[in-house]
Amino acid sequence: MQSACNMIMEKKMKYYAPVLLISLCYPSVISAASYDLTLDIQPVVYTASENSVNIGGALTGNWNIQKKQSMFCYYSGKIDKETIISTETSSGYTTVFENTSYDIYATTQPGIGWIMGAKDGGSGGVWAPLLAARETQVFPYPGGIPEYVAPGADVRLAYVRIPGLLNPGKIIIPGKDIAKVKCYRQGKLMDTATIRTAAVEMTIKARSCRIQTGNQTVQMGTLTRQAFSGLAVGQNIEPGNTATMNLSCDKDVIPFVTISDNNNPANVSDIISLSSPTATTTAKGVAYQAFYNNQLQSLGPKSPDKGTKNQFQVGQITTADNQAVPVALQFKYLKTNNTVTAGDANASVTLTFSYQ
Numbered sequence: 001m002q003s004a005c006n007m008i009m010e011k012k013m014k015y016y017a018p019v020l021l022i023s024l025c026y027p028s029v030i031s032a033a034s035y036d037l038t039l040d041i042q043p044v045v046y047t048a049s050e051n052s053v054n055i056g057g058a059l060t061g062n063w064n065i066q067k068k069q070s071m072f073c074y075y076s077g078k079i080d081k082e083t084i085i086s087t088e089t090s091s092g093y094t095t096v097f098e099n100t101s102y103d104i105y106a107t108t109q110p111g112i113g114w115i116m117g118a119k120d121g122g123s124g125g126v127w128a129p130l131l132a133a134r135e136t137q138v139f140p141y142p143g144g145i146p147e148y149v150a151p152g153a154d155v156r157l158a159y160v161r162i163p164g165l166l167n168p169g170k171i172i173i174p175g176k177d178i179a180k181v182k183c184y185r186q187g188k189l190m191d192t193a194t195i196r197t198a199a200v201e202m203t204i205k206a207r208s209c210r211i212q213t214g215n216q217t218v219q220m221g222t223l224t225r226q227a228f229s230g231l232a233v234g235q236n237i238e239p240g241n242t243a244t245m246n247l248s249c250d251k252d253v254i255p256f257v258t259i260s261d262n263n264n265p266a267n268v269s270d271i272i273s274l275s276s277p278t279a280t281t282t283a284k285g286v287a288y289q290a291f292y293n294n295q296l297q298s299l300g301p302k303s304p305d306k307g308t309k310n311q312f313q314v315g316q317i318t319t320a321d322n323q324a325v326p327v328a329l330q331f332k333y334l335k336t337n338n339t340v341t342a343g344d345a346n347a348s349v350t351l352t353f354s355y356q
Helices: none
Strands: 005-012 018-025 032-034 037-039 044-046 065-069 073-075 081-086 094-097 100-103 112-120 136-139 153-161 169-173 176-185 188-197 200-204 209-211 241-249 255-261 286-292 295-297 323-335 349-355
Touching: 032 188, 037 065, 037 153, 073 176, 073 188, 081 112, 094 153, 100 112, 112 176, 209 349, 241 349, 255 323
Parallel strands: 037 188, 044 200, 112 136
Antiparallel strands: 005 018, 032 073, 065 153, 081 136, 081 176, 094 100, 112 153, 169 200, 176 188, 209 241, 241 323, 255 349, 286 295, 286 323
16 A cells, blocks of 8 residues: 655735645555355256266266356456365365366265366366365466456366265255355465355155165085095085075166175185184185176175276166066185185175166
8 A cells, every 4th residue: 555645735826815725645555355156056866876976976977067257356456376275174085077186075965075176267277176185276377367457267066976875855955165265466365255055956866776685694504524625725616505685676777786705894805704714613724705697706895886896797787667686696615725624614795786
């Protein structure tokens, strides 16, 4: 701000009438102001299979809104840097969308998160992701003008899939402040604007299946050590025993399943370990393996998310609602050591279904 000055001059006019000539030098004020943005997202309808979208994938396949803000800040002395930073805590997940890495933020609904990006409002510019840990620069972009009185930005937001089951029906995601836009001049913060979302309505009509059978116990039978004597390590005793689970599925669903070792949840091999493996009453030198359509299956984590490690397809795409889909798994003894010790050979697995 420039200093003010006041000058008062006295001049004697004809007839000696004193006249005061007053000249006022007003302060030269450099003003600043900020302008918030509300993202008014149209209703979102999700009708795909429950797990058909990868974690981090856009719920509807694209951005849910893109909106131009002509200015976020005004500063007559010109802004030389504009940044964005999240007011939310990251969910811990990230995704790459259109070659840019974004932090994912959770909504109030399980299975649904969001990402946001912004770019300089001009025809050029590159999309800057909204991050939780640091500011990302929107203006100026490489090759653009270095400073401007009132920089704005294009802003876009997409709802994305995160782990969790989708709640069917109509839901409301509340509006909230999600980001700050910060405007700088020569490293000094001149003003801050807010980006917020209005409440958005979502309708979840995810297609899925219902499991018609409950927990099962597969009786593998009692064998003697001699039954393994003719086997090499890594060979199975044939033909094994079968457990069949029945699903009832909506139309246009492809069911998948992951088999998990309850004794060792981190096990991603193709060998199911025995329960209480160190107990003196537990058999040694044997284990189990699982097969689907005579194909050996490896184990994985207890997750229905698309792309879960060692998840495999257990049926073709369904063609009608309430279609029955039987899932038959074979379990076989496996010789794991040349020395087989008699004892209990119990094991337990969990099947996690995914509907894609």
